[in-house]
Amino acid sequence: MTEDQAIPAPAGVSGRPLPVLYSFRRCPYAMRARLALTASRQDCVLHEVVLRDKPAEMIALSPKGTVPVLHLPDGQVLEQSLDIMRWTLARHDPDGWLSPETGSVAEMEALIAACDGTFKHHLDRYKYAVRYGPETDPLHHRGEGAVFLRRLNEHLTDQAHLFGSRPSLADYAIFPFVRQLANTGREWFDAQPLAELQTWLSGHLNSEIFQEIMRRKANEKRD
Known part of the structure; x- marks a missing residue:
């Protein structure tokens, strides 16, 4: 422009x-x-x-x-x-989002890239399968997306957040997409052996900052 x-x-x-x-x-x-x-x-x-x-x-x-x-x-x-x-x-x-407590910035960026790449590819074909034609199998893509969920769960085994005891850029960049997948099939998501991930997601959904951004603002304009 x-x-x-x-x-x-x-x-x-x-x-x-x-x-x-x-x-x-x-x-x-x-x-x-x-x-x-x-x-x-x-x-x-x-x-x-x-x-x-x-x-x-x-x-x-x-x-x-x-x-x-x-x-x-x-x-x-x-x-x-x-x-x-x-x-x-x-x-x-x-709050030091750009400075992960454990791991490196490069590792944090790589995890975000995996979310935005392969995981998002499968999430879209699970949630919006009809958009991709009758040959698209949403359950297949859900299963492929679960590979990334298990990777996140491993990160959370010994720590509350993806890169330490406090959340970083990775947590806030990734959890909205995990939320989207979970909401597409909540019964399936809740039944998975992903206790750490489920606790992590619940914590973010109930956090003050998430509640704040989901409220309408006084200066918000509706187009």
Whole structure:
């Protein structure tokens, strides 16, 4: 987007422009962005998008047409959830999400990449099998997705979170997708021998920050 095409960002109470986040409440990618923005105490204007009628200004900023999209006051547009997380946490990371207690940053990033790659591939074909044609077997893809669940469960065997006793970027980037799979077949998920993972997921779903990002904001705009 050229400078003369940029859509100006609205100003906050202080008069300084605020970032604008285009989001959809139940989208796990958008959950990631809202979690990180909340953790970093970053004020923004939240636009809750109706996916069947996406706002023209969002499409102008990001023709890919998917959420989240963060429009920064300087005109920069962040179109990927992890880019939004890293941007806001690089500015302020009070809980040390970018500094895992155990393991390395590279290991944390690799686990997130596995979630976004192979696991997401199977999750989509389990949850949305009809989109991929009659030859798609959702139970097969559920079983393949369970391989990643077992990997997460192993991480949690001796620690409360994926990289130590406190949550890191990996926990917040991954749990929205585990939530999505669990909600697709809750009876199946609850019956799996994944006690540590189930406890971990329950803890995140009941956490104050997750409850906060799932509430409507006073400055939220509904498109």
